[in-house]
Amino acid sequence: MSPTPTGSLSATADGRDLELARTLDVPVEEVWAWLTEPDKTARWIGRWSGAPGVGRTVRFAMTFEEGGFESDVTILACEPPRHLAVELGEEVGGWQLEVIVAEAGGGSTVTLLHHLDDGAALAEVGPGWEYYLDNLLAALAGRSPVQFADYYPAQSSYYAGLDGGAGSEAREA
Template identity: 45%
Template sequence: MSPSPIGRLLRVGGGADLILTRTFRAHAEDVWASVTESERTARWFGPWEGEAGPGRVIRVRMAYEEQEPWCEVRIEVCEPPLRLVLSVVDGDSTWPLELRLSEVDGLTTLELVHHLPDTTGIGEIGPGWEYYLDMLVASRTGSARPVFDDYYPARKEYFEGLV
């Protein structure tokens, strides 16, 4: 798993983009399947149900959260295997997310971009995404799953320092 936090913050308009990356020795289509196929998302985030497609809403079970809650996810843009734009409804909040994939010589880089209206809560949000991306790495490599306590509160100060 990532030995230290690697997220970065980019100011955009009145908000900010939190950007986290991971690189895989795999083709983009294979990494795309890991982030879009329910059977494979279940290994690192949670399974989903519904009819997927742009403008549609699916339900995702957050399998690695307490009580494994379900949340609604609207698929805003789907451009396989390079770009997926989502709006995740989490309680009273909506989280705009974007997954960008690029491949060069059999290496695929995945960028997770969380479009933030402001930086409130970045000390919790950043470590959470680091954890989930390392869960994705573990699901693809067969390595041990990361332990959330290694991410939060340990990485909170790093992400707050990006502000």
């Protein structure tokens, strides 16, 4: 059984945003650690190295991607333990991402915003972020990583529908 996709797409003054959220049974500070400490990020998305700080660039290696890849990541905003905004290097298309952590009923909610460019293939991007957020949940619970095959291509049609039917052809163009 494939996980249910949860993302939504909204228009913004600069284009459109993909938004995904997860509710966690851990405090905001613990979630923040899993989003910012390299030994913890390595357990659900990838490892980073360098001297972090607003305006600085760190090197990020996505260790759960097939074949793996590395990219520079510029830190645009960092307001512990609630808000992190980054821009991934051109190796990934120069994506801009934000993560917002809020208290929620004794636990927390983590919200990922991907500020999409016109060429983003939502049918591929959406399932990828679903996978990584669920991988974060698995890591927090001490479970094995989730399987990407449960997300892609199973969730592609949902995300293509959010995007007005545009699928991976946006990336091929």
